[in-house]
Structures are given as structure tokens and as C-alpha cells.
Amino acid sequence: MTTHPDPVRDTPEAYSAPAQPAEPSPAQPVAPATVPAQPATAVWTEGVDTVPRAGGTPGELQPYTELGLRDDEYDRIRQILDRRPTQSELAMYSIMWSEHCSYKSSKVHLRQFGEKAPHSDRLLAGIGENAGVVQVSDELAVTFKVESHNHPSFVEPYQGAATGVGGIVRDILAMGARPVAVMDPLRFGAADHPDTARVLTGVVAGVGGYGNCLGLPNIGGELVFDPSYQGNPLLNALCLGVLPVNRLQNKAAAGPGNVVVLMGAKTGRDGIGGVSVLASATFDEGSEARRPAVQVGDPFTEKLLIEACLELYDGQLVVGIQDLGGAGLTCALTETAAAAGTGMRVWLERVPLREPSMDPHEILASESQERMLLVVEPDKLDAVLKTCEKWGVLATAIGEVTAPEPDGRPGRLLITWQDHLVVDVPPGSLVDDGPVYARPMREPADLILLQADRAETLPRPADPEALRETVLRMIASPNLADKTWVTEQYDRYVLGNTVLAQPEDGGVIRIDERTGLGVALSVDGNGRYARLDPYNGTKLALAEAYRNVAVTGAKPIAVTNCLNFGSPEDPGVMWQFAEAVRGLADGCLELGIPVTGGNVSFYNQTGAAAIHPTPVVGVLGVLDNVADRVPMGFVPRAGGDHDQLY
Amino acid sequence: MTARVGVVTFPGSLDDGDAARAVRIAGAEPVRLWHGDPELHGVDAVVLPGGFSYGDYLRCGAIARFAPVMETIVDAARGGLPVLGICNGFQILCEAHLLPGALTRNQHLHFRNRDQVLRIESAGTAWTNAFQPGQEVLIPVKNGEGCYVADTATLDQLEAEGRVVARYVGGNPNGSQRDIAAITNAAGNVVGIMPHPEHAVEALTGPSLDGLGFFTSVLKHLVGTPA
Amino acid sequence: MPRVVVDVMLKPEILDPQGQAVANALPRLGVGDVASVRIGRRIEIEFTGEPDLDRAREIADKLLANPVIEDFTVRLVEADETADARS
Amino acid sequence: MPRVVVDVMLKPEILDPQGQAVANALPRLGVGDVASVRIGRRIEIEFTGEPDLDRAREIADKLLANPVIEDFTVRLVEADETADARS
Numbered sequence A: 001m002t003t004h005p006d007p008v009r010d011t012p013e014a015y016s017a018p019a020q021p022a023e024p025s026p027a028q029p030v031a032p033a034t035v036p037a038q039p040a041t042a043v044w045t046e047g048v049d050t051v052p053r054a055g056g057t058p059g060e061l062q063p064y065t066e067l068g069l070r071d072d073e074y075d076r077i078r079q080i081l082d083r084r085p086t087q088s089e090l091a092m093y094s095i096m097w098s099e100h101c102s103y104k105s106s107k108v109h110l111r112q113f114g115e116k117a118p119h120s121d122r123l124l125a126g127i128g129e130n131a132g133v134v135q136v137s138d139e140l141a142v143t144f145k146v147e148s149h150n151h152p153s154f155v156e157p158y159q160g161a162a163t164g165v166g167g168i169v170r171d172i173l174a175m176g177a178r179p180v181a182v183m184d185p186l187r188f189g190a191a192d193h194p195d196t197a198r199v200l201t202g203v204v205a206g207v208g209g210y211g212n213c214l215g216l217p218n219i220g221g222e223l224v225f226d227p228s229y230q231g232n233p234l235l236n237a238l239c240l241g242v243l244p245v246n247r248l249q250n251k252a253a254a255g256p257g258n259v260v261v262l263m264g265a266k267t268g269r270d271g272i273g274g275v276s277v278l279a280s281a282t283f284d285e286g287s288e289a290r291r292p293a294v295q296v297g298d299p300f301t302e303k304l305l306i307e308a309c310l311e312l313y314d315g316q317l318v319v320g321i322q323d324l325g326g327a328g329l330t331c332a333l334t335e336t337a338a339a340a341g342t343g344m345r346v347w348l349e350r351v352p353l354r355e356p357s358m359d360p361h362e363i364l365a366s367e368s369q370e371r372m373l374l375v376v377e378p379d380k381l382d383a384v385l386k387t388c389e390k391w392g393v394l395a396t397a398i399g400e401v402t403a404p405e406p407d408g409r410p411g412r413l414l415i416t417w418q419d420h421l422v423v424d425v426p427p428g429s430l431v432d433d434g435p436v437y438a439r440p441m442r443e444p445a446d447l448i449l450l451q452a453d454r455a456e457t458l459p460r461p462a463d464p465e466a467l468r469e470t471v472l473r474m475i476a477s478p479n480l481a482d483k484t485w486v487t488e489q490y491d492r493y494v495l496g497n498t499v500l501a502q503p504e505d506g507g508v509i510r511i512d513e514r515t516g517l518g519v520a521l522s523v524d525g526n527g528r529y530a531r532l533d534p535y536n537g538t539k540l541a542l543a544e545a546y547r548n549v550a551v552t553g554a555k556p557i558a559v560t561n562c563l564n565f566g567s568p569e570d571p572g573v574m575w576q577f578a579e580a581v582r583g584l585a586d587g588c589l590e591l592g593i594p595v596t597g598g599n600v601s602f603y604n605q606t607g608a609a610a611i612h613p614t615p616v617v618g619v620l621g622v623l624d625n626v627a628d629r630v631p632m633g634f635v636p637r638a639g640g641d642h643d644q645l646y
Numbered sequence B: 001m002t003a004r005v006g007v008v009t010f011p012g013s014l015d016d017g018d019a020a021r022a023v024r025i026a027g028a029e030p031v032r033l034w035h036g037d038p039e040l041h042g043v044d045a046v047v048l049p050g051g052f053s054y055g056d057y058l059r060c061g062a063i064a065r066f067a068p069v070m071e072t073i074v075d076a077a078r079g080g081l082p083v084l085g086i087c088n089g090f091q092i093l094c095e096a097h098l099l100p101g102a103l104t105r106n107q108h109l110h111f112r113n114r115d116q117v118l119r120i121e122s123a124g125t126a127w128t129n130a131f132q133p134g135q136e137v138l139i140p141v142k143n144g145e146g147c148y149v150a151d152t153a154t155l156d157q158l159e160a161e162g163r164v165v166a167r168y169v170g171g172n173p174n175g176s177q178r179d180i181a182a183i184t185n186a187a188g189n190v191v192g193i194m195p196h197p198e199h200a201v202e203a204l205t206g207p208s209l210d211g212l213g214f215f216t217s218v219l220k221h222l223v224g225t226p227a
Numbered sequence C, D: 001m002p003r004v005v006v007d008v009m010l011k012p013e014i015l016d017p018q019g020q021a022v023a024n025a026l027p028r029l030g031v032g033d034v035a036s037v038r039i040g041r042r043i044e045i046e047f048t049g050e051p052d053l054d055r056a057r058e059i060a061d062k063l064l065a066n067p068v069i070e071d072f073t074v075r076l077v078e079a080d081e082t083a084d085a086r087s
Ligand SMILES: Nc1ncnc2c1ncn2[C@@H]1O[C@H](COP(=O)(O)OP(=O)(O)O)[C@@H](O)[C@H]1O
Pocket: A183, A184, A185, A186, A218, A219, A220, A221, A222, A223, A480, A483, A486, A487, A501, A502, A503, A504, A505, A506
């Protein structure tokens, strides 16, 4: 999946957005977005919509609004292609230019993570890659990232959570790492609300079902109840991976003539439109009836995918690799080609399908899980296929890397479907040239009132009886109560390297049995603080995660984050977001550790009511020898030389 | 000559590396065996590790039972080869009819991972001779389908023949009948256990070192058996 | 007394990893002529009084199936169907 | 093309915690007249050629059901049974 965009890479200048109205001004229209003289129903008739056909029917109405594209965005597409897009191309642009994939509202703010980042010698891959990679010894590096799967986890809690874990694990795998641990920061509505029982049990079972079956120890997370998450729970999932420094992989589809291989599960109709509809749209009454197709995870296939990929890396059999997540093939094909500046030629009918009746645009948009895209030198193809076969993983050559244009411009992505040319686009136009918005921002009007209502004005327990009652009430609060019911549904032992896990402040994983080298991790966030003061609330989340890592005895070295917010089209939410990013960037500068990656999740709201702004911050630290870790409890020592209290 | 203990990897095995580590810490040589290869490569004993073989779809262990390596293991086990099935391995042994009964969904319907006290009921097996009968050990349990069931006649027979190898103490984590955590076959060479001894072999990563006893037991057993 | 049987199956377009795992295992059992296997749930409901199909449908919709990914059917079955057909 | 359906249910003497959990949840949905709920598996097998009941029975016996805890029935079902009865 796409991560934060690379802040140093050139992005087209942001559309200047006037403060009013909230909508950014459109670009120069080249062709009219809608051409009259076509019956309104003639959206699409029959057969495959090919590139030549698109050239010959410029006036055909296209459902770009339904796909979430605005008039000016549609016009941009026509401008880029110099014709109307085919149905497949339209699907691809609508996905890649969605908020979820393009970071169009967050890009301008996220740049600070790069600009304010303190220098680090350890960073092998940073923002813009699938996940940031930090070196922790001469031979070893670790990679970690946290990502959200909020909306699917509301619609189908078990599968939403399961595929959330599956997705982040593939991100880590794509960097060349063996995934070695997961964490799961969770937010639910009120603990006593009937729907919380549905969502909580499903999400926890899904996180456990997938992670346990994959053999990844769960070493921590969060469990928070607050009514603001009632119609929009948060499922964030973090994965940690370990790799030898020289096994680092990248996604660039380099080397014209190389073979493009699709690996893993067959492609089905699951999650089609998921990125645009599920991940970006607001929940409303209609969504329950709309019953969108959600993805179903198959952790068994993912386990085989992991083992097969690691064997391919170790055999130095791949040139480039990219996981398929949201936006499926569309994202993987365009990102790998754009990263190398090459072109690509893909025969779409070679993609193994679960349902033979799928249309090209459905194949391109499908979010079927447990798939990876490989770029392989032709003489290594046999070895790749053999390894995949050994692990029982499907692998199919579906295309070829092609050369950049003779004049040095990047190559084009050409996709055919049974000899019909259905896509002919510059891959970079989908990945890097998407719209960028400087959305209007305004401090929420109620903030002053909220801040004026200070905690000091609350009644204080004045006598022992009241004090007792307060203590009992606090103990009974779901947010403070024991979390064992959740955490014991997760395997913390598998892989045999878990040194600390829940209920410790931070998880600690040994990554080198020989030397005892290990890493510590903590994820933290506090939506209530962030609601009151997003700038300082985010700093506090960072500070908490930093402290939790430090108290294990580890030295914090890197930060990841998942920014869960309401609609970016709401100036109040956008302000919260901007403040949170500024807070995190400033906090990291003060603490001297870089943000190495993360994820933005917008549109977390029910109707017009946004969730509390919820930046979740993960900090990673390094321990030269995990034997030196500091556990939370007192350690009785032989000879009475016990721990001292200070 | 150190003993060679095979650890089978099925597609979906998860604790295979941990079982191999435990074998090594116990002082034997772990030998990795592959589900698709019927050869046992001359190993002296076999561990079927925990995990979700074939995704544990359908029923846990149901598909793994048909792996080529299992045919050889079933024959060899009948001939006396020591075999330890841990968690998923236990499920596979039941599905393969090397052990009686079945492992079903935990009664509370949740996966449960906790540190569990067990009482060793039988120290007469190839895998428990390092323990004292009645000894209590602390070993992690982690499973979703660990509830042991069998008909009354089978349970009575297991009890009568001293084939209940370990029982849960201080709370039954999954609803197993008669608190059964581990059983053995009549000959005592095949043992199935739900909790994970391989996760209690290092002070840093386990709740105790009690799990080592299972692996040192088989070494002791092998020394006593002529090759 | 007849029972109500609710069959819950994944919608056809939804991945069925269980069925797939079984289908992939069959060749090893010497079975080569199976095109596909789908696995769902069969739920038998016994009522205290008369079996109530509408009530069963309501239970299925609310509790037994997730309509996002599953379809269900509800039908009356004579008490001895299972016994009869027992192979 | 007709399919073969294999229904696998836990033997009556084996505790079915899942069915019990559903039964226990029903009163909260306002359903008071359910005596028992049992949950099993429904497996639909499509053959490449003619559906083969004997073959299906063999598969069920070897793989789909565990005779220690489960009973099964095998039957032919017209392709559109599900669609017909779709509530
Ligand atoms: N969803 C979860 N998944 C895994 N571990 C969790 C989860 N929620 C809480 N934990 C773990 O439970 C322990 C207690 O959590 P919490 O009470 O939030 O700790 P603290 O308040 O000290 O941060 C921590 O180790 C935390 O990582």
C-alpha cells in the first residue's frame, strides 16, 4: 500500500484553495466534463471499453462522480490522456486519486515529517516506501509500520480486522523482512452499548484469528472505549519485521524485459470499490443496506506467501516486489513502474481469477487479499515459479517491464484484455500526479468552550467514603480495567522470541538469538487529549510511546504513526489534523527521532459527527541485549538483593 | 552420538522453529522434516509442532493427517518411534488415530493464551520420564480448539491404563473432559499435549523452564532403547 | 416435532478459504473429479412449540448470518431427516 | 447441474458450545420459544462430471467428518435449492 508520500519528491503545486467555499477551485477544464447529446443512460453499453473506442467516443457519459471523482479531477484525467479514459482507466484513476491512496488532503502537511526530521544514520528506507527501515546492527535492520482498517472493521468486524492485520504484514514482507510481531491499537464505542459487543468481539477475534494463524506474536496494543467511536471504531494494526541489511527489497520495476509475476491468491470480486467506498466514504444509514463487498482473509495463504517470499529474497530471485493492498493490481502495477520510470505491458487475462466473469476494471480494482507483485529477470523465472510451487503458492507471469520513452520520459503502462487495449496511461500520473489540496482549516468553534470547562472544576472526593467510591468507579471503568479478556485471545509466545508483552508498558522482541539484540515497541494515543489540544495531544501520545519504550531499557530510535481523523472537507477536522501533524513533527524533532512511515485515515465519522481526532503513535527502540530489559514487576533476586523503590 | 529429533513442518506450522530450538537446548540435534517428503531421514524421534496446518480449515489436523510424511510417521510410531504432538500436533495424532478421542472448540469459544499449571500424571512415557509423577509444571497454553473429548468408555480406559499424561490444575482453560491436557498411546511412545512445552525452555522468553523436561525425557528414553 | 434448519453459506463472490483448502486436499485422497467445495454452516433450531419459520428467519438475519458476506436459507425439516439419510 | 451436499453435525452426546451460545443469546433478542440450537457444517461439493454420491460419502467419511464426534448425511441437491428457498 501507499504510505505517506515522499515529501522530497516533486509534487505538483497544491491547488490554491480559497477559504470559502470549502471546495478547491477546479483546474482549467480541457474537455467539458459532460458532453450533451448523449442519453443520460448511455453510461456504458456492452463489450470491452478499449482505448481506440474511448478515442472515438469522446462524448460518452462516464460515472466519475459515483466513483468519487470531482469534475476538475475528471478533467485532469482527460487532459493527461488527451481523450476520455476507458472504463478501466477511470476505475484506476478513481482509486489512485482517492483520499486513501493519494493523500491529497494530507500531503501538504505530512511534508513536515521529512523537513523537520532529525538526521539519522540508521534510516535505510523512509517515508514513501512500504514501510520505514532502520538499521539496528551491522547485519540487521528492522521495519515497522502501523495502518488502519477502520471502516471494514465496522461493516464486518472479524474479516475487517483480520484483513487489516494481513495488509500491514504484507507491507512489512515487501521490504524484505520476516514479520515477527504485531500490535493492535483499538478504539470502540461505549462498552455497554449493544453494538460494541458485536464490533469488539468480532475485531478481537479477527486480530487474533489472523495473527495467531500467521504465527505472529501479539506484543501489545490499546483498548479504549469512548462514545465518539460508536459508529466508527478504529482498528489500527502494527507489524514489526526483521531483515538482514543486504536483503532490503524495493518496489521499482527496473530492467526492461523483466517479467512481472502475480503471486498468491486468485483474484475475485472482493473489496471492489473498497478503497473508494469503504475506505473513504462516510458511514450513514444507507451503508448498512448497501452491504458492500468486503474482503475475506486467508491467513494460511498469507503464511505460505511469507515463507515463499523469504525464500525468493534469500535466493536473490527478485528485482522488485510490491504487496497488493487497497487498490490491488492498479496500485501495484502503477507504483512499481512509476518508481522505476519504466513502462509495463500487462496481459490481464493471464491473471488467475476466482470468478471467470470478471471485467477488466474489476480485476484491476479487486482487493483480493494475500497477493504480491514481483519483478523477475527472465532467466530466474523458472526458479521463482519452482519456489512458489514448493510452498503451494500460485504464481503467474502476467506482464513485462518495458523501456522508458526514447526521449527519456517514463514509459507507459499498457494493459490488454484478450487482445483489446484497455489501458494506456503514464503510470506516474496515477501515483504522483494526483490532486493535492490545501484544504481550508479552522479551529473548531466549540474548542474554546471545551477548554474552558476545566478538570479543576469537577467535584473532588472530600471524605474517605467519596474517595472510596471514586476509586471503585475508576477501577470499574472499562478504560482502566484489566485487558486480559482481549490479550489472552492473542498468541504472545509463538516464534519464541517474546521477551516482554502485555501487560508490560512496551513489547520487547529478541531479534538475534546469538547476540541477544532486540527491539522494544509501544503504540499510544489519546483522542480526548487530542480533541482538547491536537498539537499537544499528539506530542503527548509520542511522549507516552517514547516513555513506554524507554522504561523497558531500550533506546528509542524511530517513529511510525496512524492518523485517524474525521472528514478532511470539514475545516475543523482539517485544523485538528494539521495541528496533530505539526505536533508530531515538532515532538520528533525535540526528541531527536525520525518518523519513518505511517498512514492517514480520514472520514472517520458517523453522519456529521467526527470521532475524536486520534493520532496513534508507535515508537521503536533498540536493546543491545534483551537480557537487560526492565520488566514492569519487581524482580526478586536470590540472596535478598531485591529491587529498590525510589 | 547425539540423538536426532525430527521436527515436521506442514504448510501452516508455526511453532516448528521453537520446537527445534527446544530440542537443541535439551542437547539433541533437531532435524527438519518436510510434510511432502515421506522420508524420516533416520531420526530417533519426531515432534509434530503447533500451528495451523493447512489453516486448520475444516477441522484442526484433519488435512495434515494425509500428508505423505504422516504415513511414514504412523507406521514408525506403531513400531515404537517416540512421537510428541504439541497442540496442532496433538490434533493431528488424534485425526490419524494414533491417539483416541478428539480436540474440539474451546467451550468458551475463544482462543486462549495463558500460563497454565499442569500436573504430570504419568512419568512412564517416552516424553515424561524426566518428571516425578504428580509434579506440577508451568507451561503456556494457547489454542482455540483444545477441548479434549472422548466417550466415557475411552476416558475410563485412559484413566485405568494410566494414559492420562497431564491434567490442567488451577482452572481448565478450554473445557477438556476430566481436565485432560495430555494423553499417550498404550505403548507410551506417542504423546499428545495441548500446552506448549517448547515455549518454556528459556528464562527470557518463557514462564518457566519446565518444558525442557519433555525433551530431555526423550533423550533419556532413547539412551535406554537399543538403536 | 419438525425442526427448522438454517443453512448459511458465503456469498458466491466471497472467498471461501475453508472450501478451497478441502478442495486442494482431495487429490491427495485420490479424488480428482471435484470441481469445487464450499463450506458453510448448518444450524438446527428446535422450538418449544410449533416451529416458527418467520421467527427463525429473523434469528438468522440478526444473529446467525452476516448479510454482508453470507446468504442464508430457512426451511422446515422433519425430525428424522438426518437419521433417514444417515449413510 | 445438481450438487452434493454433506451435512456434518456433532453427535448428540457431544457438547456444542457454539449452539449453546446462540441459544443463550436468543432471549436477549426477544426470542423465548427456542428449545435448542445445534450448529454444524454444510459442505457443497460440485463434481466436474455427474455428481457422485458414493464418492461424496467416501470423502465425507475420510475427511469431512470425524466419526469420533460427528455424524454426517449426504444428499443430492438441485442447483437452485438455495436460490429457491432464499428468504
Ligand atoms: N488491543 C490490545 N492488543 C494487545 N495488547 C493490548 C491491547 N490493549 C491493551 N494491550 C496491552 O495491555 C497492557 C495494558 O494496557 P493499558 O492499560 O492500556 O496500559 P497502559 O495504560 O500502561 O498503557 C499493555 O501491555 C498493552 O500493550
